[in-house]
Amino acid sequence: MALVKADLPLTKYTVPQVIVDIVEKEIKIHNGDTFYGLYNTGFPERPWASGNRLLLNTNQKYTINSYVIDIESGHVTNLKFIDGSQTVADVYGDTVLAVQSNYFMPDKLVIGKLPRAGSESLISWTDLTATTDLSGPENCFYVYLDLSASSVSDTVRSFNAIYVGPNERTEKYVPLIVWPHDGPHCAFANFWMMEVILFARFGFGILFINYRGSIGSGQSSVEFLLGKIGRSDVADCITAIDKALETLPCLDPYNLALFGGSYGGFLVTHLSGQYPERFNSVVAHNPIIDMASMNLMSHIPDWCYVEVGVEYTQRGKIDNDILIAMRKASPIVHAHKVKAPTLLQIGTKDLRVPSHQGTEYYLRLKANGVHTRMNLYDGDHSLGIASNEDDIVISLLWIMKHEADNFVNGVHRLNLA
Structure with missing residues (x-):
């Protein structure tokens, strides 16, 4: 602004x-x-x-x-x-x-x-108020990661991420939850989040990714993403993951989970489809799955047009090329390649990302033999009421259940520490 x-x-x-x-x-x-x-x-x-x-x-x-x-x-x-x-x-x-x-x-x-x-x-x-001492994150820390995209021809290359979690001395020990933000034109920031403490207490690290398109890094970065969704942002997530694994030897490269909602759900479902061998589990709440069908029922149809790089208009005849561009930019085109067990958390009253997006993805994953589950909630896009927020525990249990080599003699390895 x-x-x-x-x-x-x-x-x-x-x-x-x-x-x-x-x-x-x-x-x-x-x-x-x-x-x-x-x-x-x-x-x-x-x-x-x-x-x-x-x-x-x-x-x-x-x-x-x-x-x-x-x-x-x-x-x-x-x-x-x-x-x-x-x-x-x-x-x-x-x-x-x-x-x-x-x-x-x-x-x-x-x-x-x-x-x-x-x-x-x-x-x-x-x-004016006392600082609260919290049990659980004593061995945890956060670190800011300044990153650069690999393509030297891009007009904008810089973006950032934040790692939060255990600071273990043991190499390749800490499982990592990869969490790209929603929006896409917003950003993660270092402030209090309940989920951080919960995940940290169970031994997980979290990688918050502010890919190109995020706010807070200049207008050029915000506009760079338009017309490149599903490509440059996905590439940034992979770059961030690789840099975190290189910078933080404590992270286990074989225990990577994906977590995100709305546009963050768009990205985690893209990642699990484009890189099916890298991730052990996915949690997506109200994810954008198929922009071509979303724009017909969403209360933000203009968003679907602008993000694929075209002007929103209802004048004149339908442009099939625009619908094809929306489809090609969507995670649904990679759904047949997904292998990671996927938990979908869907609000039945969501006007922004209508619930049919999650249903369409669920049915396609099931048809392709992917272990998947869909929880439906009496809620809107944010799933923000208390009873829905409680299901963050289910998200954590889903991720823990599908960790690689996560049990030793029947005991979860995070409980052995």
Whole structure:
């Protein structure tokens, strides 16, 4: 996004003045920090401090950061938090309330007094709530992985991933859950997630992948994916997996599971079809399986067009080439090659990715002899109600059940540690 301002009242002659422009790749801001642009979909209810300074939060690569923007000078200043993500919740005068967290620290409220203009980065935070000590992740850590696509001809090559999990000394010991995000134009960030603690306590590592097309890395990266879905994003996932296995010797290359929802489900079903020998199990909730049929019933038909690189329109006669492009970009074309046991979690009230997507995939996997299961829920796209969230345990049990060589004398090897 770009941040602009204009004098009131607005008229047809009003020309907004750009304060912070769209960032194609990266720029330098106050104090020499690197800035990748604005991706916020809103502001705090009270975002203003003295001196016409606006506070907001936005994704930046693998974190969510809070910024102060002086709308007179255009200066952008990062209110740094070095150990995870930080979001401003409220501003009153120059008093700022914020939330800090990371994968191993639940949300913590902090408060600070914003210094004068030009010195905002010197803000000092005071804890309002205590940090909770969690049992389970004592031997765990997270690491940011800056990655590059192998194709030197691509206009955008850089992307990133985050590994979270055990820091074992034993080589090839830790099973890995590969988790690409949904969207596709959003991003994973280092903040509190219940699933991280759950998976870590059972000895799993997680690889969160921000493939090209993710926000937080410049507009060029966001737009790069259009017309390349099912190809460049899949290639990025493989690159991220290979780099994680190379960088972290504790990971077991023969115990890889796939986990994702919506567009993340699109990617994990692509991966299991395009690389059938690499993965032991798949969990996909409300996955996009066939864009050609999805666009007929989804409440976002325009999404299906734009992501395959064409303009959305209902004018004129039907263009079969567009439908074919949607089909070719979809995981359904690789379903006959899948070998990994697959668990589908489907919301029957999903308007975004209608439940027929999961049903179509389930029937095709069954017909091709793949061990598969489909759980139907009285829920929408997010499957966010508590009873559905509880089924995250079923996801974990499915992955554990289908690990390679996961039992020693009848005892699950993760329980031997």
